Amino acid sequence: MRSKCYTPEGIAVTPGRIAGLVTEFARFGALPGGGVSRLCASAADGDARNRLTELLRQAGAEIRIDAVGNQFGLFRLKADSTEPAGMMGSHLDSQPRGGRVDGTMGVMAALEVAERLMEAKRKGHRFQRDFCVVNWTNEEGARFRPSLMGSGVFAGHYKEETILAVRDDNGITLADALSDIGYKGIDAAPPMPAFYLELHAEQGARLERSERQIGLVTGNWGAAKFDVAFHGEQAHTGPTPMAERRDALLAASRTVVALRELADTKPHKLHTSVGRLLVSPNSSNVVPDRVDLSAEVRSPDDDILVQAEKALQKVIEEAAAISHTTVSFASRSLRLARPLPGDFVDLLEDCSRAIGIPAMRLDTISGHDALSLIGLCPTALVFVPSVGGIAHNEAEFTRPDDMDAGATLMLEAAFRLCSEADFSLHSEKRGEVA
Amino acid sequence: MRSKCYTPEGIAVTPGRIAGLVTEFARFGALPGGGVSRLCASAADGDARNRLTELLRQAGAEIRIDAVGNQFGLFRLKADSTEPAGMMGSHLDSQPRGGRVDGTMGVMAALEVAERLMEAKRKGHRFQRDFCVVNWTNEEGARFRPSLMGSGVFAGHYKEETILAVRDDNGITLADALSDIGYKGIDAAPPMPAFYLELHAEQGARLERSERQIGLVTGNWGAAKFDVAFHGEQAHTGPTPMAERRDALLAASRTVVALRELADTKPHKLHTSVGRLLVSPNSSNVVPDRVDLSAEVRSPDDDILVQAEKALQKVIEEAAAISHTTVSFASRSLRLARPLPGDFVDLLEDCSRAIGIPAMRLDTISGHDALSLIGLCPTALVFVPSVGGIAHNEAEFTRPDDMDAGATLMLEAAFRLCSEADFSLHSEKRGEVA
Structure with missing residues (x-):
């Protein structure tokens, strides 16, 4: 039984655009093997961030950079909204010889979703909350450890001062590295969002083996x-x-x-x-x-x-x-292993039925920024297939139509969640996260 | 029974000078812990080489730099000599966090011996052959492998082209690294010497435990x-x-x-x-x-x-x-393990009796440039104590009077060997060395 689709007629993810943007961003820290070396707060990361800023501004966003370099693009969907915004994103940093897809696809998908929401607004759709695209600092934990740094500070798991003082293997602090690329920001981060959505490549082969385009993450290792x-x-x-x-x-x-x-x-x-x-x-x-x-x-x-x-x-x-x-x-x-909110997984599953792309449920072994926000706001993490299950390798690849399928799901979810005034899905208490 | 001392009255190693030179050279690649980082063909190695050139010239030597950067200082002890010269030396390169003594002491001792031989010549002593001080390229094998490179090429164990093409971990060839510091020479190396002497710190604690100042190396591991x-x-x-x-x-x-x-x-x-x-x-x-x-x-x-x-x-x-x-x-x-020429060890032992400093025989576990020349010319390797047996460590230390004792023995040996016209001690055939 197909559910009702909330995304209006005429509003749709631009076919191939996310793959195109992923390819474009692969020039930042490009490696001969087709992958990227875009370590957190490196010159290449700075270049990628600058291009993202440019794209966000062109799309109508207001840019905020917080003290640990998290890069937010706020899209005003509702005039004078007092509601917390919805948020979607991932990360642009990579492993030393990483793949081009990894976190980049999730940021590009968030940009595409934001542009489509803005298009709907222009066409007269009335939203009840704003939408924010985010590029989290140092998801990878390659140059600086721990991983999930930017989202971890945002969520309150790490102190800002502690994280800024972390040094890479050459003794350079994150604070200095961010200053060097112009991303040690002075803006306040936005408040905790009404919801957080993240699209990511699976980094495993379960979707491929199951011949599914979409995986709904139910929990993490x-x-x-x-x-x-x-x-x-x-x-x-x-x-x-x-x-x-x-x-x-x-x-x-x-x-x-x-x-x-x-x-x-x-x-x-x-x-x-x-x-x-x-x-x-x-x-x-x-x-x-x-x-x-x-x-x-x-x-x-x-x-x-x-x-x-x-x-x-x-x-x-x-x-x-x-x-x-x-x-x-x-x-x-x-x-620790924690479940993602079950009613939010149910909602995403309903969205997948609405858009006609069947999803499977799975867990995630790798860490992702979405995990930082579990317990703080309704959070969903959605996977699309990695060909051959390859990850953290220059040969990483996700098919363009799989990217579009994932983004179409995210667009439907964002439409629903940004259109409901009384959205209060599973308002979890801030819990203990190690 | 004390043997006859050939070193003339009034000619003696300058007390403390070798230790002073070792201290001076420790500024090239100085580390906070008192050691040195003077990797082969690094800028610091170039600086040390330049200072050695200066000291050799001041002492009256003619400088030759061969294609692999071996640095020779030829001292004319006999006018128009047609005999092969005697040779003494070691190396100025170090490990990444090496001690200041290691090979540097052997080069400084060779310089001091050469100056004393020149002094004796000025005072009327008639020598029968010339004397050559050498600083071999890349004894350590730290930045470039294998070790004993310069002496190995001189001895014919390695082809010059092969060695020049060796790359460090950053992909830089020895040829380029030597060019960068101005030590990719164009001079012919001197012919195989009449004898080769090398003084080195023991890099073990056998002399210290035996309370001896001098060790005569009889063979290598x-x-x-x-x-x-x-x-x-x-x-x-x-x-x-x-x-x-x-x-x-x-x-x-x-x-x-x-x-x-x-x-x-x-x-x-x-x-x-x-x-x-x-x-x-x-x-x-x-x-x-x-x-x-x-x-x-x-x-x-x-x-x-x-x-x-x-x-x-x-x-x-x-x-x-x-x-x-x-x-x-x-x-x-x-x-392979090989003995050093026994009659040459006997000669050095006789020299030690002549100068009144008892020696012990031992083998060497570490490699030294002298080993490259075994079988090609009479070769002697002499150790003085390393305090605590410490080696390849910033804390490496040899007492100044132990350095002087070793140099005094070398001066006596050089005097004998450069004063004999028909010197033909154990003229070994060039043998197979892997």
Whole structure:
């Protein structure tokens, strides 16, 4: 049974435009392999942000940049609205050799939805609230950790000062990096929105295998992440007796191997990884005196996650001890598995019926900015397929018509939610989020 | 029984001067911890070379820079000599966070010996051959691998073109790096010398434990070194199923751990290390698709060494296979354990008796430029103590009077060897050196 479609006749997502914009933005930090390197607050990120500002202004938005560089484009859909606006967006930053789609598609889809809402307003549609497009700072957590920084500050999970003082591996603070590209803003962030929508590539192959264009995210895997440093003693690899060595790389390597073995204790229920590891002084005939690494465990089950976090800490401490090194924990973060609001998932499912594109429900293993807002406003996260499930790789690709399908769903949802004066869907209390 | 001292009355090493020069040179690439970062062909290396050129010229030397940047200072001790000169030296390059003593002391000692020989000539002593001070390019093998590059090319173990084409981790060739600092020379290297002497800090604690100032090196440990790259597949650390990951860092870590275990199979007879490891793209939530590492095994016993080299290769290949990655071997080198010429060690021991400073015999586990010349000319390598056995560390220190003791021995040996017309000590045939 098809539901009623609220998007008016004649208002529709421009076919192929989102894919076109994604392609255009791929020139910011372009890599030879077709991907992008657009680390948070890099020059390329600055260029991409400037182009987004230009596009938002052309579409009629008022631009706000907050203290951590979150970039908001406010579209006035209702004159003198006192209601909180609706919000939709994602992020423009990428991994060091990331794909072109990732968060960029979600920002471009938000821009397209905003333009279509503005078009409807011009054609006489009466909205009950405004709409805001957002590009969150440092979703990736590549150059600066933790991830989900901008949305995390907006949501109140992190203090602004703490986040601005975070340093990259070259010792540059986020504050300085944002200043360098002109995005350490002075504007107040908008108030907590009436709702938050995010469209993202799946970064997995469940949609593809199920031959669905749309995935409605019902919850997230939890994740525990540690940044640690092993401290040994610098020495010559030749004459230094093996028993006297305090090898930081050996401790780190033991951690990587033991952490991989940990995943096998809970098949399909526990993912473990070390993606980042820096050796110092990193010379072939010098025993390393310091290794920094980032380790993580992820699980859909909070009991498994919490146990795995403890096991990870034990793995690290034991690896340090048997290698005659010490270890310091630079930072740690814990995100528990949480459901997204069920009635909002139901609403999105009704929208999918209205537009005639069937959706499936799934969870998300990767983190997304939408997760920062769970419990603070009604939040929906929608996936479209990644070809081959590829993510964080230059070969990442999402078909243009899948992007349009996702954006069409978002447009329908935004139309409904911005047209209702008494919109109060599931007004959740601000809850505890680690 | 004290032997006859050939160094004439009134000619002696200037007390404390070598330590003073080592301190002066520590400003080139100075680090806050008292050490130096003077990577081969870096700006700091260029500055140190320029200062050495100045000092050599002031002392009356003629400077030659060969195609791989070896820096020679020829001192004319005998008018129109047709005999090959004697040679003494070491290297000015350092590890990324190296000590100030390491090779620098050996170059400064050679300069001091040359100046004293020139002083004796001015005072009427008649020499039978010239003397040459040398600063070899890239002994360390830190920025460019393999180590012992300059002396290796001089000795004919490496082709000049091959070595000039070697790239650092930023893709810069040795040829370009030398050009940048003005040390891609056009002079012919001097002919194979009549003898080669090298003074070096021990980089171990055997002299200190034995309370000796001088160690006469009788042979070297062999070393086998591999530069390898593991190739996996870049993916998201969140959603990518564990079984589908091709994690290059996991393969590398398994190699580090297994290589450490290999050392335990031959206690005190086998040293194994991984000092250098580069992860790509090196982001906390990306499965690494490439890890480059340098691995080495060292042993005083060639049978153990050759077995360990095979075991290392197996370790690497197995680590790659069980991690669903592939491995490529970028370079490999093998240096077998070889004795230094025994009659030359005897001569140095006689010199130590002549100057009244008792010496002990020992082997060297670390590689030194002198090893490049074994079998090509009579070669002696002499150690003075490293306090605490510390090496490749900013805290490396050799006491000034130990430096003077070593230089006094070298001066006595140089006097003897440059004063004999028919010097033909153990004229070894050019042998096979891997």
